[in-house]
Amino acid sequence: MVICTHLTSTKRVQQAREEFERHGLGDFVTVYHRDVCQLGFSNELEGKADAVFLDLPAPQLAVPFAAKTLKTEGGRFCSFSPCIEQSQRCCIALQEHGFTEIRSMEILQQEHVVKTRTLPVLDLEFLKHKKPSSQKLDESSTNESNETADTVKTPKETKKVLTSSAPPTLPGHTGYLTFATLPPAFVR
Numbered sequence: 001m002v003i004c005t006h007l008t009s010t011k012r013v014q015q016a017r018e019e020f021e022r023h024g025l026g027d028f029v030t031v032y033h034r035d036v037c038q039l040g041f042s043n044e045l046e047g048k049a050d051a052v053f054l055d056l057p058a059p060q061l062a063v064p065f066a067a068k069t070l071k072t073e074g075g076r077f078c079s080f081s082p083c084i085e086q087s088q089r090c091c092i093a094l095q096e097h098g099f100t101e102i103r104s105m106e107i108l109q110q111e112h113v114v115k116t117r118t119l120p121v122l123d124l125e126f127l128k129h130k131k132p133s134s135q136k137l138d139e140s141s142t143n144e145s146n147e148t149a150d151t152v153k154t155p156k157e158t159k160k161v162l163t164s165s166a167p168p169t170l171p172g173h174t175g176y177l178t179f180a181t182l183p184p185a186f187v188r
Helices: 010-022 063-069 084-096 133-142 144-151
Strands: 003-007 029-033 051-055 075-081 100-108 113-121 157-165 174-182
Touching: 003 010, 010 029, 051 063, 063 084, 075 084, 084 100, 084 174
Parallel strands: 003 029, 051 075
Antiparallel strands: 075 174, 100 174, 113 157
16 A cells, blocks of 8 residues: 655645655655646656545645546545535535545534542332322412422432533534445446
8 A cells, every 4th residue: 555645835745755754654755745626636646646635734735636636446535624515516526526425524523521420329218109189289278388398309319420521612623524436436
């Protein structure tokens, strides 16, 4: 398996190469300095990719080039977009270039606070034995304080439970992943 990445910044190309080498991935990743939205992917990759993943400001511009880069047997496409409008434009371009099974999904980082809490276990047996309504009325009119004392039970035991809660407001931003399939050439 070989991964090819195309970057537009000369500085970022060098940083990426060094980083892949440092992590022992230099033999598996080829870094190109190229604007895929204007020039497409490297010519040597035409018809050779199993999948294309894009993280571009205008992914719809790279869709025709992605279609040429994927194998004639077909392949998969994925694009990350920070806003829904980019994702919509990408979906239109995918459809225009023969992609099928086009799906977009919103991704949102959501932090949950997980804690172990000790909660009381209430004895709710009194709920099983309902008093007739006429008896309730008589008792409530004569002695409301006794009924409250009888029905409110104090917990006899506690139980530890794992809880999760999300903050009321979520910092950060959303994003969208768009997936599509390019069918084999004989079906297109």
